Amino acid sequence: MPKDKRTPKKHGILYIFLKKRVIIPLSFLLLVIIMYVMFVFSNIPFIKYWRTIYIETAMTTADHQWLATAFIPGYIIDEVMSMQTDTSDIIGGAEHLDGTDDQPLEDEYPDDILGQHELSVGDTDYAGYTVKINDIEQGLVVSEIKGGSYRGLVMLVDDPSRVYLGTTPYKHVEGLRIKAMMEYHGAIAGINASGFSDPNDSGHGGDIIGLSFSEGEYWGNAVSYYGAVLMTADNKLVVGNVHDWQNYDIRAGIQFGPVLIADGESQIEGSGGYGIQPRTAIGQREDGVIVFIVIDGRQPTWSLGCTMGDLVEVLQKYGVVNAACCDGGSSSVLAYNNEVLNKNSSLNPTYGRRLPNAWLVAPKEISEVSTDE
Numbered sequence: 001m002p003k004d005k006r007t008p009k010k011h012g013i014l015y016i017f018l019k020k021r022v023i024i025p026l027s028f029l030l031l032v033i034i035m036y037v038m039f040v041f042s043n044i045p046f047i048k049y050w051r052t053i054y055i056e057t058a059m060t061t062a063d064h065q066w067l068a069t070a071f072i073p074g075y076i077i078d079e080v081m082s083m084q085t086d087t088s089d090i091i092g093g094a095e096h097l098d099g100t101d102d103q104p105l106e107d108e109y110p111d112d113i114l115g116q117h118e119l120s121v122g123d124t125d126y127a128g129y130t131v132k133i134n135d136i137e138q139g140l141v142v143s144e145i146k147g148g149s150y151r152g153l154v155m156l157v158d159d160p161s162r163v164y165l166g167t168t169p170y171k172h173v174e175g176l177r178i179k180a181m182m183e184y185h186g187a188i189a190g191i192n193a194s195g196f197s198d199p200n201d202s203g204h205g206g207d208i209i210g211l212s213f214s215e216g217e218y219w220g221n222a223v224s225y226y227g228a229v230l231m232t233a234d235n236k237l238v239v240g241n242v243h244d245w246q247n248y249d250i251r252a253g254i255q256f257g258p259v260l261i262a263d264g265e266s267q268i269e270g271s272g273g274y275g276i277q278p279r280t281a282i283g284q285r286e287d288g289v290i291v292f293i294v295i296d297g298r299q300p301t302w303s304l305g306c307t308m309g310d311l312v313e314v315l316q317k318y319g320v321v322n323a324a325c326c327d328g329g330s331s332s333v334l335a336y337n338n339e340v341l342n343k344n345s346s347l348n349p350t351y352g353r354r355l356p357n358a359w360l361v362a363p364k365e366i367s368e369v370s371t372d373e
Contacts, residue, residue, distance in 0.1 A: 178340060210226050229254050
């Protein structure tokens with residue numbers, strides 16, 4: 001009986017090809033299933049740790065929670081997020097709210113408080129990071145931060161009276177990019193501050209989230225899920241659970257969090273339930289020096305981002321006693337002298353995103369003129 005020409009020989013090329021077309025996809029599918037089961041359900045410490053980080057990172061974004069919810073069971077996500085560190089009852093610097101600190105400015109913030117005359121670009125600063133900018137005239141030092149999975153910048157400002165909150169003049173319409181914000185307010189440096197409505201990552205920065213206070217004007221509505229980040233009239237940073245701002249002598253403030261350090265004590269360890277993200281934070285040393293920190297992220301070849309614990313570790317190296325987060329993600333930006341210094345994850349890193357407000361630094365000339373008056 002003649003052979004069916006449509007049936008390939010068992011050892012022929014066509015037979016092997018047809019066989020592999022079935023076996024290879026099935027093998028790949030089986031491998032995917034095994035990997036999925038291990039990643040989602042395994043209790044092996046290494047896998048569990050990175051699963052937790054992944055869930056926290058996805059769930060602490062505004063519009064990308066689906067990266068976790070699409071394939072990880074809800075009860076596992078809930079279990080992970082229930083462990084998030086709660087700093088809602090913490091206050092750092094509460095003793096400064098009564099406005100009794102009347103120590104003379106010249107005694108409180110001595111000349112060269114940053115030790116700038118002993119620093120040069122390329123040197124290692126006292127926290128162990130490389131100095132990138134040493135502006136003695138303006139009392140600013142910028143150093144480059146490098147950690148295991150992240151890179152960023154820290155800025156030290158010698159006089160807290162020069163730090164203020166600038167807002168967009170187009171409230172409820174659109175924000176300003178950081179360089180435009182600095183130009184509008186006459187600032188020499190700045191970082192992003194409040195969060196804003198950002199559906200599908202396309203927010204215009206005109207609709208602030210939470211309450212803010214600047215130049216005697218309130219903007220926004222208080223929310224219960226963020227604490228306060230305040231500058232008092234005595235130039236002290238207060239962070240955390242502060243309500244009824246009108247009862248205190250403050251000159252600037254936003255709502256955000258969590259609290260990172262309060263009265264010298266760390267408030268978060270490890271990821272703290274917040275995953276790995278680009279970050280922005282503001283802190284203050286005991287001697288009054290203000291510390292800005294911005295961490296880049298979401299760029300595997302440059303910087304993935306950092307945990308809250310990483311932020312705390314860096315801030316403590318700089319002697320910060322009170323600190324809290326500002327808005328993060330693609331909004332995280334630090335600028336100086338009309339230039340964006342960090343490699344932020346916005347669509348246009350040279351300019352950054354449009355912001356509702358920003359913590360700004362007045363040039364020394366402006367500060368000294370104001371003091372003389």
